[in-house]
Amino acid sequence: MSEPTKPQPANPASSNARPARRSSGGAVPGILKGLATTARTLARPTHTAEYPDVSPHLPPRSRGVIALLEENCTSCMLCARECPDWCIYIDSHKETIPATTPGGRDRQRNVLDRFAIDFSLCMYCGICIEVCPFDALHWSPEFEYSELDIRDLLHEKDRLGQWMPTVPPPPALDEHAAEPAEVAAVNKPPRTARTPTARPARPTRVTPAPEGEA
Amino acid sequence: MTGADALEVVVRAVAVLAAFLVLPLLVGQTEHKVMAHMQGRLGPMYAGGFHGWAQLVADGVKFVQKEDITPAAADKGVFRFAPAVALVPYLVAMAVIPLSPDVVAADAPAGAVFVLAVTAVGILGTLMAGWASANKYSLLGAMRAAAQLLSYELPMVLAVASVCLAAGTLSLTGIAHAWSPWWLLWQLPGAVVFLVSAVAELQRPPFDMPVADSEIVFGAYTEYTGLRFAFFLLSEYAGIVVMSLLFTVLYLGGWQGPLSDQLGWLWTVLKGFCIAVVVIWLRVAWPRLREDQLQRLAWLVLVPLALAQLALTGVWVVLTA
Numbered sequence: 001m002s003e004p005t006k007p008q009p010a011n012p013a014s015s016n017a018r019p020a021r022r023s024s025g026g027a028v029p030g031i032l033k034g035l036a037t038t039a040r041t042l043a044r045p046t047h048t049a050e051y052p053d054v055s056p057h058l059p060p061r062s063r064g065v066i067a068l069l070e071e072n073c074t075s076c077m078l079c080a081r082e083c084p085d086w087c088i089y090i091d092s093h094k095e096t097i098p099a100t101t102p103g104g105r106d107r108q109r110n111v112l113d114r115f116a117i118d119f120s121l122c123m124y125c126g127i128c129i130e131v132c133p134f135d136a137l138h139w140s141p142e143f144e145y146s147e148l149d150i151r152d153l154l155h156e157k158d159r160l161g162q163w164m165p166t167v168p169p170p171p172a173l174d175e176h177a178a179e180p181a182e183v184a185a186v187n188k189p190p191r192t193a194r195t196p197t198a199r200p201a202r203p204t205r206v207t208p209a210p211e212g213e214a
Numbered sequence: 215m216t217g218a219d220a221l222e223v224v225v226r227a228v229a230v231l232a233a234f235l236v237l238p239l240l241v242g243q244t245e246h247k248v249m250a251h252m253q254g255r256l257g258p259m260y261a262g263g264f265h266g267w268a269q270l271v272a273d274g275v276k277f278v279q280k281e282d283i284t285p286a287a288a289d290k291g292v293f294r295f296a297p298a299v300a301l302v303p304y305l306v307a308m309a310v311i312p313l314s315p316d317v318v319a320a321d322a323p324a325g326a327v328f329v330l331a332v333t334a335v336g337i338l339g340t341l342m343a344g345w346a347s348a349n350k351y352s353l354l355g356a357m358r359a360a361a362q363l364l365s366y367e368l369p370m371v372l373a374v375a376s377v378c379l380a381a382g383t384l385s386l387t388g389i390a391h392a393w394s395p396w397w398l399l400w401q402l403p404g405a406v407v408f409l410v411s412a413v414a415e416l417q418r419p420p421f422d423m424p425v426a427d428s429e430i431v432f433g434a435y436t437e438y439t440g441l442r443f444a445f446f447l448l449s450e451y452a453g454i455v456v457m458s459l460l461f462t463v464l465y466l467g468g469w470q471g472p473l474s475d476q477l478g479w480l481w482t483v484l485k486g487f488c489i490a491v492v493v494i495w496l497r498v499a500w501p502r503l504r505e506d507q508l509q510r511l512a513w514l515v516l517v518p519l520a521l522a523q524l525a526l527t528g529v530w531v532v533l534t535a
Contacts, residue, residue: 031500034499034500035496038252038495039252041251041252041253042251044254046250046254047255048254048255048256
């Protein structure tokens with residue numbers, strides 16, 4: 001209504017540079033389109049997630065909080081060393097297990113004294129979970145653990161262990177994916193004894209001639 | 215004046231005051247909800263329990279609790295008086311708008327002129343607020359408001375003059391009596407001009423240059439806090455109510471409809487509510503005009519359109535008389 005549909009002579013650059021604007025049909029269809037868009041949105045359901053009343057539907061691999069399965073931890077410190085912001089604290093000591101058979105050797109094992117993650121520092125990169133060789137750390141989708149005091153975000157190992165029941169089972173593999181390593185190891189045919197005849201004698205190492213090098 | 219007359223005056227005044235305090239809140243809540251759903255949101259959902267119906271009541275309580283600040287450099291008397299000047303004209307205007315032939319607080323003989331004159335005073339409050347704030351942005355906003363009022367008062371008066379000419383009376387009750395469905399077509403250009411001018415007079419988007427928050431903070435209301443700021447907001451929504459009801463009476467026949475003898479006032483309110491929703495809809499759908507586009511629209515489109523409508527009405531009235 002207010003905008004003249006013809007290009008303004010005072011501003012020829014914009015009308016030349018963008019001839020596509022002419023095809024929008026001018027001002028009046030434009031403002032009618034605006035009304036139609038808002039009316040259509042009014043008739044449709046809203047997108048608002050009513051979070052505190054309705055819990056959100058999170059995908060199973062959501063990075064909510066890190067759970068610790070204490071039995072699997074060997075205090076190897078890989079997670080603490082890989083952590084980019086050094087928010088994992090591990091204390092452990094060695095215990096000696098006496099030999100069970102006479103004349104046997106005493107064995108040593110690590111005992112985990114403290115495992116803590118400071119979630120006020122954690123940036124949820126997940127490297128600790130990736131790097132753990134013993135599957136002691138897992139992602140849990142739980143996210144409601146905000147605190148009034150930032151120091152309470154330091155979760156000790158009992159608190160980290162409490163997240164363990166919330167860890168979802170791993171998602172099923174794709175249809176034609178390679179079978180998991182554990183299954184592959186079981187299904188592999190057992191090793192048979194080597195036959196010495198089938199193996200060719202190793203050739204003796206030839207020492208290079210010293211004059212060739214010079 | 216007898217005691218019964220005095221009592222009647224008091225009852226009528228209290229009724230208008232009640233309508234003045236309730237209807238703008240209804241429009242405001244409708245704006246919250248309609249705007250939210252037009253943007254794919256839900257709007258207020260908590261205050262009062264059911265879909266946030268008490269949100270504006272809670273807002274009012276919040277405004278009352280806030281500190282009432284008057285800037286040190288402000289012209290204190292004018293600064294403090296400005297919200298009242300913005301608010302009261304709409305209260306007065308609401309008194310003369312008939313909801314039905316019986317439901318009207320004061321049936322003024324020249325109601326159309328009275329309403330136009332009174333609502334024009336409301337902008338004076340904005341001008342006072344901007345001038346007294348001792349703030350550049352406030353002054354700019356006030357100047358924009360004054361320019362906008364001057365531009366849009368003319369097409370609005372011309373549009374109303376056309377309706378008065380068609381009805382042969384200046385009384386709002388008389389205009390609604392004279393209305394017939396044929397007016398919907400005959401007075402359509404005037405109705406469009408009136409609606410656009412009304413939105414511009416209310417400084418509502420897309421004509422909200424006086425409070426353009428991305429350019430001049432909040433225009434003339436920048437320095438206001440607490441209850442005085444709430445009064446400016448209330449005057450905006452009371453203005454929507456007044457303009458919507460006025461549009462209903464002038465162009466949609468007011469109380470005319472089925473069972474108009476018993477439910478006439480309900481028809482006026484329903485039609486007015488639909489117009490208020492349209493005003494809200496325009497705000498959601500359209501971006502703000504530039505200051506020069508605003509003036510161009512008023513003088514090059516609306517004034518000629520209103521003059522053409524006036525000429526059409528005049529010719530038709532003379533031919534059919």
